[in-house]
Structures are given as structure tokens and as C-alpha cells.
Amino acid sequence: MECQRRWRWFSSAWILILGVFALKEIQAVHHRHVGQFTAVGTIHSLLEINGISFMDDVELGSYNYAQRKINIKIPWISEALGVDYITQRRHLLVDHEQHFRWVIQYLAKNGTDHNRNHTGQLLADCEIDNDIKIKSHIHLIWDGEEYYRIDEEDGQWENLKPEVKKYQHILESPFWTDLRKRYMNEYCVGLMRKIVGYKNLKDNVPPEVTVSRHVNPEGSTILSCTTTGFYPHSILLRWEKNGKLGVWGKETSSGILPNTDNTFYLQVTLELPPEDPGMGYTCVVEHSELKIPAVYPVPEKPTMEKPWALALGIVLTVILLLSCAGAFIAWKKRKSGSSSQLERSFPSLASPTTPPH
Known part of the structure; x- marks a missing residue:
């Protein structure tokens, strides 16, 4: 029985490996x-x-x-x-x-x-x-x-x-x-x-690769592998854990999309179950211009917020500070106005009477 289980595992793994390389060739x-x-x-x-x-x-x-x-x-x-x-x-x-x-x-x-x-x-x-x-x-x-x-x-x-x-x-x-x-x-x-x-339609360009890790509100870890700027458009992305192929979670893909400069873009994400912390994962990228498969490790800590989110936070902070400063200036003006009105109404309070000699 144990021998049969091992044989099934070996057969499945071998078929998966053959499929990956066949897809690459296609x-x-x-x-x-x-x-x-x-x-x-x-x-x-x-x-x-x-x-x-x-x-x-x-x-x-x-x-x-x-x-x-x-x-x-x-x-x-x-x-x-x-x-x-x-x-x-x-x-x-x-x-x-x-x-x-x-x-x-x-x-x-x-x-x-x-x-x-x-x-x-x-x-x-x-x-x-x-x-x-x-x-x-x-x-x-x-x-x-x-x-x-x-x-x-x-x-x-x-x-x-x-x-x-x-x-x-x-x-x-x-x-x-x-x-x-x-x-x-x-x-x-x-x-x-x-x-x-x-001839090739344009010069071949290797992909620029970014790998990130995020935790969604439900507690699941989401891994993202983004490739952009590559040509030709044929590319293969896959996830490995500790150097092994497998099905680790829910995988989604953007599909290969064109950029404005006639290069291409592809993002593949992997949503892991809550019990998987996402350690030991790598994104493996295969493209004709990389010569050999390139391995990109997933960061151990959650990736920093995207630049647009950081910029939005800074803008909101500046707006808040300006609002506070504006409110303070308005309060000072109101206070100054009240003091002036008081001086006009009660001049004796504004300038003390000089004692007679």
C-alpha cells in the first residue's frame, strides 16, 4: 500500500514537471x-x-x-x-x-x-x-x-x-x-x-520581476509575482515551496497583457490558507531572455504599502495639518478682534490712568 502511494506521488510529480517544460516549449x-x-x-x-x-x-x-x-x-x-x-x-x-x-x-x-x-x-x-x-x-x-x-x-x-x-x-x-x-x-x-x-519584430527584453507578500483582512497570506517590460510575450511563472512544485493555495493570473511600449505584463498571485504563514516560497520565472529559470524569493515580512497608498497618507496628513493651522489662525484672529472690541468699549482697561503729580 505504501509502495502504491509513493508510486502515485512520483507519477503525479513527474507529470507536473513534464507539463511545465512542455508548456515552456509551446x-x-x-x-x-x-x-x-x-x-x-x-x-x-x-x-x-x-x-x-x-x-x-x-x-x-x-x-x-x-x-x-x-x-x-x-x-x-x-x-x-x-x-x-x-x-x-x-x-x-x-x-x-x-x-x-x-x-x-x-x-x-x-x-x-x-x-x-x-x-x-x-x-x-x-x-x-x-x-x-x-x-x-x-x-x-x-x-x-x-x-x-x-x-x-x-x-x-x-x-x-x-x-x-x-x-x-x-x-x-x-x-x-x-x-x-x-x-x-x-x-x-x-x-x-x-x-x-x-527576423524578430523587436529586440528581446528580459522581464523585470517584483515579488511581494501581503496579509488580507481575513488573515490569509497573499503572495504576488509581477513581471513587466518583457518581449517576446511568451513567459512562464510558477510557485515553488522549499524548491518543490505543488498546489499550495488559490492561484490567479492577470493573463499576459500588452504595455504601451509593445512589451508585456503578467502578474500571478497565490492566496494561502490561514494556517500557512508563507515561508520558503519562491517565484520561478522562465523567459527566453533569462537563459535559465530565475528564482525570486518571497520577502519574509509583509511588503510595504504601495507608493500610491503612502503618497495618499502623506497628502491626508498635510491636509490635516493645514486645517489645524487654519483653525488656529482663525481662533487667534477672533481673539484679537474680541480684545480690540473690549478696548474700544472700556478704554480705561486698555491704558491705566497716570497718577497726578
Whole structure:
């Protein structure tokens, strides 16, 4: 029996370790490409169309409707894609103008005001891991409301507005199906592969790591591990206790979020049960720029209050002191005023009479 328990523990630990390293390998080569197209028009004419493309939250380029030109945001991407590819993409976008014009006119004809501006949007995203496509989706949005979406792996359009279900047969027609598959394969996944195979979008940056400990009002200890300023966005954070993996409490994550400088942010917190004082814990961070996993111990004492809380306390203290000083000055003035009034009413009290000689 004891042997079986040990074997189960060993198997669970080994699976957990394999999972951690497998996740690291998967994340290290993960990339995501998002394309968004927006058209504005009436039943009579197409007024505007624009497109913008992002990869790993970095803007790649945009489409200028007036000039029918693709504007590349990062110069070397033109070299990575090649002139022929960019020309082919521009022709496709010009064709899209006709498609959007037809869609707007087709959907707008059911409206009562034929001069009203309508907005049609197509949002497409795809992801690759280790050069293999793992996800891709398309969302169709009309006047701010999502009408249809499709998961390319499933291949079936999902209708989100029952009143427009009658249009689904158009999306499932051979023409639109072929156009959708061509776009996702050549211009969503294909573009991403060309860029990844040529160069990194920006210089790699290791994460800045902060580890803290706080005690909540209920008495539980909360550990926080915050990483920020890193690129690429693939990163792995885990908690260890005395150098061992395990499930120690309730763990929550902010998810990987973009910073304004195109780097990324991630915070993972661990809420321990009241009986666990939180000793011996470390946050282990793995990122391509760290070369080896970095270990950050949790402080033994609760972390000082955040700077904004300290600053707020100082401001409140200053306000209190100023209020007290103001009250004191007002009291002095009232006292001085009372003394002056007394002197005017009883001058004999203000200046003693000089005795006669």
C-alpha cells in the first residue's frame, strides 16, 4: 500500500514537471496575427474602408483606401514579405472594396433610411505554435453588433442574431468559403510565418520581476509575482515551496497583457490558507531572455504599502495639518478682534490712568 502511494506521488510529480517544460516549449514559439477591416457606406456608395494588421500586439501596417496603398509600419517587413507578396496583397484589398460595397448595399436595403451610414467590420485572427496553425477565427460585425463568427477548426458559421440567419447560406457558398480559406491560409498564417522566419519584430527584453507578500483582512497570506517590460510575450511563472512544485493555495493570473511600449505584463498571485504563514516560497520565472529559470524569493515580512497608498497618507496628513493651522489662525484672529472690541468699549482697561503729580 505504501509502495502504491509513493508510486502515485512520483507519477503525479513527474507529470507536473513534464507539463511545465512542455508548456515552456509551446509558449516559446507562439505568435498571433490579427487583421481588422472596417467599411463605412450607404446603400448608394462606399464612403471609407481601412484595414490594419497586428502581430503579437505590434502594428505591422495599414491599408489606405484613398491611395489604394499598403503602408508598412516597420521598414524591414517589406524585405521579409517581398515585392510580389505585397503587390498581391494590395490587389486582394482592392477586391475587398467591391466585396464590402456589395455587403453594405445588400444589408442596408432592408433599412428604412437609405441615406444612413452603416459600418461593416471583419475581424480575423490566427495563431501558430512551432510553425503549426493552432487557432483561427473570423468575426463579422454590423453597426457594432456581431452577427456571425467561425472557428476555422470547426468550419461552421455561428449565427449570433436570429433575425439575420437568412444570410448564412451566402457565407457557406463555395465562393465565400474559398475566399475565407485563402485569406486565412495565405494572408493571416502565411504572412506571420514569413515574418517569423525572417527576423524578430523587436529586440528581446528580459522581464523585470517584483515579488511581494501581503496579509488580507481575513488573515490569509497573499503572495504576488509581477513581471513587466518583457518581449517576446511568451513567459512562464510558477510557485515553488522549499524548491518543490505543488498546489499550495488559490492561484490567479492577470493573463499576459500588452504595455504601451509593445512589451508585456503578467502578474500571478497565490492566496494561502490561514494556517500557512508563507515561508520558503519562491517565484520561478522562465523567459527566453533569462537563459535559465530565475528564482525570486518571497520577502519574509509583509511588503510595504504601495507608493500610491503612502503618497495618499502623506497628502491626508498635510491636509490635516493645514486645517489645524487654519483653525488656529482663525481662533487667534477672533481673539484679537474680541480684545480690540473690549478696548474700544472700556478704554480705561486698555491704558491705566497716570497718577497726578
